Amino acid sequence: MTAGARVLIVTDAWHPQVNGVVRTLSKLAEMLAGLGIEVTFITPDGFHSFPMPFYPDIRLALATPRQVARQIAEAAPDFIHIATEGPLGQLARRACLAQGLAFTTSYHTKFPEYLSARLPFPERWTYRKLREFHNSGQGVMVATASLGDDLARRGFRNIRPWTRGVDAELFNPGRRRELDLPRPIFLSVGRVAVEKNLPAFLDLDLPGSKVVVGDGPELPALRNRYPGAYFLGALPTGELAQIYASVDVFVFPSLTDTFGNVVLEALASGCPVAAFPVTGPKDIVGSGGVLAADLHTAALAALEVPREAARATALAFSWAACTQQFLDNLRPAGTVGCPAGVSTVAAAMP
Numbered sequence: 001m002t003a004g005a006r007v008l009i010v011t012d013a014w015h016p017q018v019n020g021v022v023r024t025l026s027k028l029a030e031m032l033a034g035l036g037i038e039v040t041f042i043t044p045d046g047f048h049s050f051p052m053p054f055y056p057d058i059r060l061a062l063a064t065p066r067q068v069a070r071q072i073a074e075a076a077p078d079f080i081h082i083a084t085e086g087p088l089g090q091l092a093r094r095a096c097l098a099q100g101l102a103f104t105t106s107y108h109t110k111f112p113e114y115l116s117a118r119l120p121f122p123e124r125w126t127y128r129k130l131r132e133f134h135n136s137g138q139g140v141m142v143a144t145a146s147l148g149d150d151l152a153r154r155g156f157r158n159i160r161p162w163t164r165g166v167d168a169e170l171f172n173p174g175r176r177r178e179l180d181l182p183r184p185i186f187l188s189v190g191r192v193a194v195e196k197n198l199p200a201f202l203d204l205d206l207p208g209s210k211v212v213v214g215d216g217p218e219l220p221a222l223r224n225r226y227p228g229a230y231f232l233g234a235l236p237t238g239e240l241a242q243i244y245a246s247v248d249v250f251v252f253p254s255l256t257d258t259f260g261n262v263v264l265e266a267l268a269s270g271c272p273v274a275a276f277p278v279t280g281p282k283d284i285v286g287s288g289g290v291l292a293a294d295l296h297t298a299a300l301a302a303l304e305v306p307r308e309a310a311r312a313t314a315l316a317f318s319w320a321a322c323t324q325q326f327l328d329n330l331r332p333a334g335t336v337g338c339p340a341g342v343s344t345v346a347a348a349m350p
Contacts, residue, residue: 003036008077012086014043143259144283165319173270184248192216244269268314272305274298288313
């Protein structure tokens with residue numbers, strides 16, 4: 001792709017939200033701009049919106065098909081990427097199909113599992129709708145090989161690798177400082193919500209201290225339920241980088257994340273990781289931590305992992321590689337077709 005090309009990205013997840021999707025798209029836009037590629041976003045900004053059920057701090061756009069189609073036309077993109085399956089993503093897909101415009105998508109969130117955790121809604125129903133959404137494009141980008149293989153088994157087609165990167169200068173062991181807490185210190189970072197499975201961490205009988213960084217709907221309840229843990233809320237990025245570098249083990253109890261940007265940040269900070277052997281951790285932790293079905297065993301064993309090994313694992317991931325994979329996956333908006341897909345992406349992953 002040459003400088004001056006125009007890329008349109010449609011996303012329902014955007015600032016002021018703090019999550020992996022927003023961080024990834026923001027960094028991607030920065031990297032693309034550095035290559036001379038013009039990036040335009042269609043986001044909930046500029047539309048009336050309403051709070052998402054179960055996530056009131058996430059706003060869903062009240063857009064019309066005409067509004068979204070007009071914004072696509074005004075952007076005059078060479079390439080179109082639909083990043084999310086929310087209201088804007090659905091309307092953008094509809095407009096592209098109606099106009100014969102090719103587009104790619106990405107799969108960031110296990111919505112079927114998230115929804116079934118809150119409502120008696122069969123996962124297979126949600127997967128059917130998601131499969132219809134993503135299979136109508138010219139490729140669905142996934143962050144890990146195991147996620148790609150799982151989606152392929154569920155009938156998703158044209159699966160393409162799109163890994164993530166980490167700012168290894170910001171997140172680095174040199175930010176370590178002494179914390180006034182009993183050691184060893186076990187840390188978990190992320191949205192404090194039911195799908196993050198935080199009780200699996202907070203229920204562990206571990207020595208030292210447990211620290212949770214992040215905000216979310218479950219924060220008040222978990223503070224009351226676990227008075228012995230330290231809940232720091234959301235922290236500025238600089239302070240978070242110091243915390244990563246200063247604790248002994250990063251514990252990632254999620255069973256449903258598709259990648260886990262926070263895992264990569266911890267590793268880059270020289271903090272060994274303890275996690276379940278599921279999609280995300282099993283693709284990126286490597287020798288930088290311990291994966292086990294027994295999280296207690298993993299957390300204690302991770303204390304013995306050299307911090308240098310954690311750092312080295314993270315350095316295999318870069319934003320430059322992430323950006324190039326994204327560009328390689330795009331298809332010209334004026335060309336509609338279904339190129340041969342791949343049923344597994346393991347060989348293309350770092």
